[in-house]
Amino acid sequence: MNKYFNEEESAGIAYGKVGIYGDAGSGKTRTAAEIAIGLHKLIGSTKPVAMFDTEPGAHFIKPLFAKNGIKLIDFNKSRAFVDLIGWVKEISGKVDIALVDSISHVWRELQLAYLAKINEKRPDHKKITRLEFQHWGPIKSEWARFTDLFLTSHIHMIVCGRAGSIYEYQEGDNGKKELITTGTKMATEKEMGYEPSLLIEMIKDHRKDGPVRIVNMCIVEKDRADILNGKEFEFPTFETFKPHFQFLNIGGSHYQVSDGTSKDLFTPDGNDGWSEEKRQREIINEEIAALFTKNMSGKDADTLKKKVMLLEKYFGTSSKTKIENMKSSELRACYLALKAHFEPDANVGSENLSAEEAQIFEKGKINV
Incomplete structure (x- = not known):
C-alpha cells in the first residue's frame, strides 16, 4: 500500500x-x-x-x-x-x-x-x-x-x-x-x-x-x-x-495531519546546526590546548617559538582567533594531524574522517 x-x-x-x-x-x-x-x-x-x-x-x-x-x-x-x-x-x-x-x-x-x-x-x-x-x-x-x-x-x-x-x-x-x-x-x-x-x-x-x-x-x-x-x-x-x-x-x-515527525534530522540534544557547529569547535579547541599542555608545557621563548611553528604548519596560521573560528571539520583534521606529530606511535589516521577532512589531514602529514 x-x-x-x-x-x-x-x-x-x-x-x-x-x-x-x-x-x-x-x-x-x-x-x-x-x-x-x-x-x-x-x-x-x-x-x-x-x-x-x-x-x-x-x-x-x-x-x-x-x-x-x-x-x-x-x-x-x-x-x-x-x-x-x-x-x-x-x-x-x-x-x-x-x-x-x-x-x-x-x-x-x-x-x-x-x-x-x-x-x-x-x-x-x-x-x-x-x-x-x-x-x-x-x-x-x-x-x-x-x-x-x-x-x-x-x-x-x-x-x-x-x-x-x-x-x-x-x-x-x-x-x-x-x-x-x-x-x-x-x-x-x-x-x-x-x-x-x-x-x-x-x-x-x-x-x-x-x-x-x-x-x-x-x-x-x-x-x-x-x-x-x-x-x-x-x-x-x-x-x-x-x-x-x-x-x-x-x-x-x-x-487530519499525521503524527509523522522529522526530529531524527536534528542532533540528539535538539541543538540547531549553528549551535552544534559552535559546540564542536569548542570541544576540538579544548583538545588542541590539552595536546600542547601535555607535550609543550614550557613557557620559555624557545618553546613558544616551536608552538607557533607547529600552528602555522598544521593550521596554516598562528592566530588563535582564526583557529578558534575554523570550520569544525577542518579544525578536526588539523588537530588529528598535529596529534599524529606528537604521538607517531598512536596510529592516528584518516579512516573515520570525511573526504574533505581526510584531504586536510593527509596534507598536514606531508607538511611534517
Whole structure:
C-alpha cells in the first residue's frame, strides 16, 4: 500500500476556516455573526454557537442569534492565549460553529506574557520593553498550537482580527528611502493569514453622496474554492459567501495531519546546526590546548617559538582567533594531524574522517 500516494482516498475540507479583519467599525463582528447564523442553518445544526469574546462584543450580537433560534454561549473572562487553547479543546464536540473576536488581543497577550516572563529572570537588570529577533522563535512555536487546532478541529471556526499595516521601503524623489504603507493584513501572527480557507477584509467606506454615508464593504482576499477571489461586496451576509461553503465537503471526513515527525534530522540534544557547529569547535579547541599542555608545557621563548611553528604548519596560521573560528571539520583534521606529530606511535589516521577532512589531514602529514 502506498504511504504517500493513495488514489482511493479523497481527503476533504469538511469545516470552514474563516478569517475576517478590518478597522474599528468596519463590520467584522456583524459579518462573523451573519456567517455563523447562515452556516448553522445550512448544516442543520442543533447545537449552540460558542464565542471567545475579548472585546467584549457578544452582548450586541446575541439578539441576532436569538432571533434565529440559536443560543450563543460566550466566554469573555480572558484574553490569555492559554485560555484560548483550553477553550477550543473544551468546546470540541459540544458545538459545530465557533467565533473568536478578537484574535489580535490574544496575539498581543502572548507577546506581553513572554516579555513578563523573561523580565522575571533579570530582576537586577534593565527591563526589556520590546521584543527582539531572538524572542520570536518561542512565541511562534507556542502560537503554532492554536494554528493546529484552528485547522484540524471538527468545528467551523470564524476568527476576527484587527487590521495591521504592511510597510515597505520606497525610494522617494530625493533618492532617500522612506517607509510607506502599502497594504493591510490581519494584526496577528504573520503566518495566520495563510491558514483560513476564506479570508475577508472589511472596510468602512465613507461616502459623500447618497443616502448611506458609511458603507461596510468587504474584499475577499482569499477563497480556496476560487469562486469569490478578489470580489468586493457591500453589507455582506451569509448569502455573499455561501458558494464557498457549498464547495466544502460538509458532512464528510475532515483531513487530519499525521503524527509523522522529522526530529531524527536534528542532533540528539535538539541543538540547531549553528549551535552544534559552535559546540564542536569548542570541544576540538579544548583538545588542541590539552595536546600542547601535555607535550609543550614550557613557557620559555624557545618553546613558544616551536608552538607557533607547529600552528602555522598544521593550521596554516598562528592566530588563535582564526583557529578558534575554523570550520569544525577542518579544525578536526588539523588537530588529528598535529596529534599524529606528537604521538607517531598512536596510529592516528584518516579512516573515520570525511573526504574533505581526510584531504586536510593527509596534507598536514606531508607538511611534517
